[in-house]
Amino acid sequence: MRARYRFAEWTLSADSDARFVGECLDCGERCVDTASADEAQGWCLKHAGLTGDRRFEMKGFQFFTAYMTNAAADGAPPAT
Numbered sequence: 001m002r003a004r005y006r007f008a009e010w011t012l013s014a015d016s017d018a019r020f021v022g023e024c025l026d027c028g029e030r031c032v033d034t035a036s037a038d039e040a041q042g043w044c045l046k047h048a049g050l051t052g053d054r055r056f057e058m059k060g061f062q063f064f065t066a067y068m069t070n071a072a073a074d075g076a077p078p079a080t
């Protein structure tokens with residue numbers, strides 16, 4: 001059995017800089033996301049001082065969009 005597949009090349013493009021969120025694992029409260037990891041950790045320390053909660057998590061995230069950059073139409077060889 002023969003089959004023909006089309007392959008395409010995709011590229012990710014960042015839509016934003018990395019963002020960080022500090023979250024308290026004891027009560028679930030979290031800070032507003034920020035571009036600064038230090039700022040997110042600072043929120044954790046401030047929260048610990050205010051509440052006595054001690055377990056924290058910091059998450060980083062970034063938004064991307066995928067673009068098709070080479071459709072490779074019908075298996076044609078790439079131009080050289």
Ligand SMILES: [Zn+2]
Nearest residue numbers: 024026027053
């Ligand atoms: Zn807490």
